[in-house]
Amino acid sequence: MSEVFGVNPGDAGAVTLLVVVVLLVLTGRLVPRKTHEDALADRDNWRQAFLESEAARKVEHEQTGELLEMAKLGGHILTALPHPGHADEEEVNAGDRMGQAPRPRM
Numbered sequence: 001m002s003e004v005f006g007v008n009p010g011d012a013g014a015v016t017l018l019v020v021v022v023l024l025v026l027t028g029r030l031v032p033r034k035t036h037e038d039a040l041a042d043r044d045n046w047r048q049a050f051l052e053s054e055a056a057r058k059v060e061h062e063q064t065g066e067l068l069e070m071a072k073l074g075g076h077i078l079t080a081l082p083h084p085g086h087a088d089e090e091e092v093n094a095g096d097r098m099g100q101a102p103r104p105r106m
Contacts, residue, residue, distance in 0.1 A: 024030035 021030065
């Protein structure tokens with residue numbers, strides 16, 4: 001047999017093999033199958049959550065664009081309305097008072 005790290009594997013005993021396995025477990029290079037499967041499942045769950053999040057972000061982005069267009073339209077409508085300072089102020093202000101009857105003209 002060939003040597004591994006200067007040691008002939010045929011000469012190594014059960015204690016040496018146990019020490020190597022324990023060292024592999026402690027360093028994280030040897031994990032139980034269940035732990036490995038859980039890690040893979042977590043990775044897949046994160047991937048699915050990311051895809052759902054990106055889909056929701058895309059919908060939100062589209063809705064934000066639509067809302068901005070509506071706000072621009074509302075701004076254009078408001079700027080197109082007549083300004084109170086340019087019309088007969090008494091007629092315009094008579095309808096602006098909430099719950100009050102217009103003042104009679106004298």
